[in-house]
Amino acid sequence: MDCLATAAGMLFFSASLLAQNQPVATISADASTFVLSQNNQIVFSVPHLKRVKKIMIQRADIATADFEGHEKKIVEPDKFMPVPPPTSYVVKQLTVSPDGKRIATTMMVFTATQPADAEEDDEKHKKEAPYSMPPQGAQVIALFDDDGREIRVAGSKTRFIEQASDGAWLSDDQTLVYLTGIGPYKIARVRPADGKTSTLFEGHTFDTVVWDTARNQAFALGRSLSLSGRTELVQLDLMNETVREIARMPDFQGQLTVSPSGREIGYFVDGDTIEVRDLAHPLQPIRVRTGPGKFAFSRDGSRILLKRGSLDGSGDLIWVGLHDNSWVPILHDLEFHNFAIAADGSAIVVMDPGKGVLKVYRQ
Numbered sequence: 001m002d003c004l005a006t007a008a009g010m011l012f013f014s015a016s017l018l019a020q021n022q023p024v025a026t027i028s029a030d031a032s033t034f035v036l037s038q039n040n041q042i043v044f045s046v047p048h049l050k051r052v053k054k055i056m057i058q059r060a061d062i063a064t065a066d067f068e069g070h071e072k073k074i075v076e077p078d079k080f081m082p083v084p085p086p087t088s089y090v091v092k093q094l095t096v097s098p099d100g101k102r103i104a105t106t107m108m109v110f111t112a113t114q115p116a117d118a119e120e121d122d123e124k125h126k127k128e129a130p131y132s133m134p135p136q137g138a139q140v141i142a143l144f145d146d147d148g149r150e151i152r153v154a155g156s157k158t159r160f161i162e163q164a165s166d167g168a169w170l171s172d173d174q175t176l177v178y179l180t181g182i183g184p185y186k187i188a189r190v191r192p193a194d195g196k197t198s199t200l201f202e203g204h205t206f207d208t209v210v211w212d213t214a215r216n217q218a219f220a221l222g223r224s225l226s227l228s229g230r231t232e233l234v235q236l237d238l239m240n241e242t243v244r245e246i247a248r249m250p251d252f253q254g255q256l257t258v259s260p261s262g263r264e265i266g267y268f269v270d271g272d273t274i275e276v277r278d279l280a281h282p283l284q285p286i287r288v289r290t291g292p293g294k295f296a297f298s299r300d301g302s303r304i305l306l307k308r309g310s311l312d313g314s315g316d317l318i319w320v321g322l323h324d325n326s327w328v329p330i331l332h333d334l335e336f337h338n339f340a341i342a343a344d345g346s347a348i349v350v351m352d353p354g355k356g357v358l359k360v361y362r363q
Helices: 002-020 116-128
Strands: 025-027 033-036 042-052 055-065 071-075 087-096 102-111 138-145 164-169 176-180 186-191 196-200 208-212 217-222 232-237 243-248 254-258 264-268 273-278 281-289 293-297 303-308 317-321 327-329 338-341 347-351 358-362
Touching: 033 087, 033 338, 033 347, 042 087, 042 358, 055 102, 087 164, 138 164, 138 176, 164 208, 208 254, 217 254, 243 281, 254 293, 264 293, 293 338, 303 338
Parallel strands: 055 087
Antiparallel strands: 025 358, 033 042, 042 055, 055 071, 087 102, 102 138, 102 164, 164 176, 176 186, 186 196, 208 217, 217 232, 232 243, 254 264, 264 273, 273 281, 293 303, 303 317, 317 327, 338 347, 347 358
16 A cells, blocks of 8 residues: 555656646747746747838837736837838847836837838938937837837937937836946936936946846946956945945956845856855855856745856756755756746746747746
């Protein structure tokens, strides 16, 4: 009887484990980028090619989906960017406000050279357009609500926030912070409702910035805050414009990442090693040799999920313990192009290589 009970228990455990490793939802769109909101919505972009007379342009839908796979298209290219003129835009990044109701989209905008017979239509469009188009090849931020309605900055003469990137909504869900320049960056803040805009930390620039907008803060690397000119890791209060030095950084190779609690900061110190600093003990970093990859913190900050391989390539996913050196492969060692962890830790969303299919795995 004991043997039968043991066998039955093993079968139940195996079935449960198999169920955990099957996606609970699949979004079959050919997504190029995606982000998870705090309320477990997936926001993603799907690029498309469109022929306008003799010109081929690229544009993108923006859509949302829940963890059950119910999809909703919120931004349609022909409504968002009517033709003429034949304008391409490439979505580079999406971020969502804490309440899930606003989206900031970093995109590159290109206006194609048109044949002579389209010039008259183009001139007519320019006269009718209420906002001027950004410069050719400009990086801009476009703002939307969760139904895809465009949010304009009050009083602005331009349609988008121009020469800007990496927009993120602060905890009031009304204020946007973003980077200006092409690096080193400046940090700016705007309230679209009243158009009030300001440059933060005037006189200082930063090489790398990662937002922790749930707590109205950011972490950054830069040299302009140090009299010695050394690179420093700093904590930035985005409302009061105060700066706290965390540590000097002689070695930094990329991927500055903050944990969900805002208490741990991680980054690569070389091509193979991740260093993590706890804000309570910033001078006692933990180093884990992982090899190259992309990583994100677990909800409690005790481990990281690593996609092994090149940052832009595909690889398998492994949980790496920061305190016990554990290595736990997940999802049958399958390879994925990208991943994100739900804010509540309940799921992992992955992007398949090639077609950009999104899958939701419960944890």
